[in-house]
Amino acid sequence: MKSVIIASLTFVFLTAFNHRGSLEKTASLTCILKSDKTNYKVGELPDFKIEIINNTEKDIYLIGSLDGSDIKWRMPYCYFTIQEPKPDSVDMVGRCGNMNTLKPQDFVLIKAGAKFNPYMSLNEYGFFTDHTVTNSQTFQTPGVYRIQFHYSTNSQKLDDFMGDRPLQQDKAKRQKLVSLLQRVPKVDIVSNEIEITIGN
Template sequence: MKRRKTYIIILIVTLLIGIRVYRQYQAETLRIEDYVYSDIQERIDIDSGIVCILIPQKTYYRIGEKPQLDVLIINKTDSTIYLPGCLDGSDIRTRLPYCDFLVSNKNILKPQKWIDVSPNPLINLDLQKLSPNDCFNPLSDYKLKSFKINKDNALNLPETTFSQLYNFWEPQSLQGRNFLLPGNYEIQFIYSTIPDENILFDWNVSCNDFEQLNIDLIDSIPEIKIQSNTVKLKYRFL
C-alpha cells in the first residue's frame, strides 16, 4: 500500500513538472497570432498622420509576470515634428503627454498606481525629433545626459563634467502586480498631447529650465490623441 501511494505521489509530481515545462515552452516559443501582425501591418501602411502600434514579444504569461510590449509611434506626415516620451506622472494625468495602457479583463482588475504630484520639469532630452517616416518608442529611448559641476575654489574642486543614461518612464499599468489573476487581458496604448482640465501641470516647464528649453520645440509638438492596436495576452497559473 505504501509503495502504491509512493508511485501515485511520484506520478502527480511528474505530471505537475511536465505541465510547468510545457507552459514554459509555450510561453517562450508559441507564435503570436496572425491577427496581431496583420493589424500592425495595416497601421504601418497608412499613408498619412501619426500612427501608434503595439507589438507583443509573446502572448502567453504566468500570473504576476510583467507583459513584454514594444510601442512605436510613427510620423507618417510630410513634416518634421517633436514628440515627448512618456514622463513621470504622464500615466496619472499629472502632466503632458498623457500616455498609458488601457488594460481590460473579465475579472475587472483595476491597475494599481502611485500618485506623483511633483514631476520633473520638461527638458530637451524629453523631446524626440521625428522626420517623415521616422519612429520612436515613447517608453524606452536611452540617451546620454551630461551634467556640469562648476569649479569650487573654497573646496578646491575643479570643474567636472559627467554623464548618465537618461530614459523615459513606463506606465504603472504594466507592472506585474496588475496581472495576478488568470485569464485573457486586452491591452491598448493611448498617447495624447492635447491639454485639458484634467492635466495638472500641462507641459510642466519650470522658470529655471525655461531658457534652456527652446520654445520653438514646444510649438512644434502637434496636438494629437492616438491609440494603438489592441493585443490579447493570456495569463495562466503555470
C-alpha cells in the same frame, strides 16, 4: 449642357476628396502596440513595445513618457487601458507628488517615416515607464486581457507639459521650450488592441 455640369461637379468633388485625403495623410501618426508573446504565466510581466510612426512628409518633434504621464498628471499622456478577465482588485500604488521639470532633451526629433518609442532611453535621460504594466500584480488573474496604448499631446499650453516649475525660470530657456512645443503635432492617438492570455 447637363453632362458638362455633371462632369464639372464630379471634378470638383474628386479634387476636394483628394485634397482632404492628402491632408489626412500629412497629419497622420500611427501607433502600433506589440507584445513579446501572447501567452504568459500568472505574475509574469508582458514585454510591450510601442511604435509611433511619423507618416507625415516632414520632420517633427515628439515627447516621451514623462514623470506623471502614465496617470495623466501632465502631457503627453502615455498610458495603457486594460480590459481584465474580472474587475480590477489591485491596490493603487502610491507615488510622490513631485514631477521632473520639462527639459529640451525630452523633445525627440522624428524624421519623416521614422518610428518613435515613448519609453526609449535617450543618452543619460530616460523616459518614465508605465506603473500599471510594470506591476506584476496587474496580471495575477488567469484569463484574456485586451490592451491598448494611448498617447496625447493635444494642448498648446506649455504648462500642461511642464511638470514642476523651477524656482527661477530663465526666459530664454522657457522660450526654447515654447519653440520646440510648436513643432510637436497636437494629437490624440490610440494603438491597435492586442490580446494576451494569462494561464496558471
